[in-house]
Amino acid sequence: MAAELVWVTGLLTRLAWTWPEPPWRVLLIGGGVLMLVLRLLCYPFSKTLFLAFDLRCHPTAETERQ
Secondary structure, eight states, X not given: OHHHHHHHHHHHHHHHHTTTSOOHXXXXXXXXXHHHHHHHXXXXXXXXXXXXXXXXXXXXXXXXXX
16 A cells, blocks of 8 residues: 555656646656556565464464464
8 A cells, every 4th residue: 555655646746747748658657667666665564564464363372382
């Protein structure tokens, strides 16, 4: 979700700065590349967060701990 928020913020900022004639090709290509990079950068953090939520909802039993 953080990657999408950063992407939308960047898109809206770029549109506001260049509004009468926005560079649609730059926005299309740059937005696609940015989304791929942001997803790769955010993956380790989101994976850790999802595992923490899962462990919180389904704690390990005493017999599983060693």
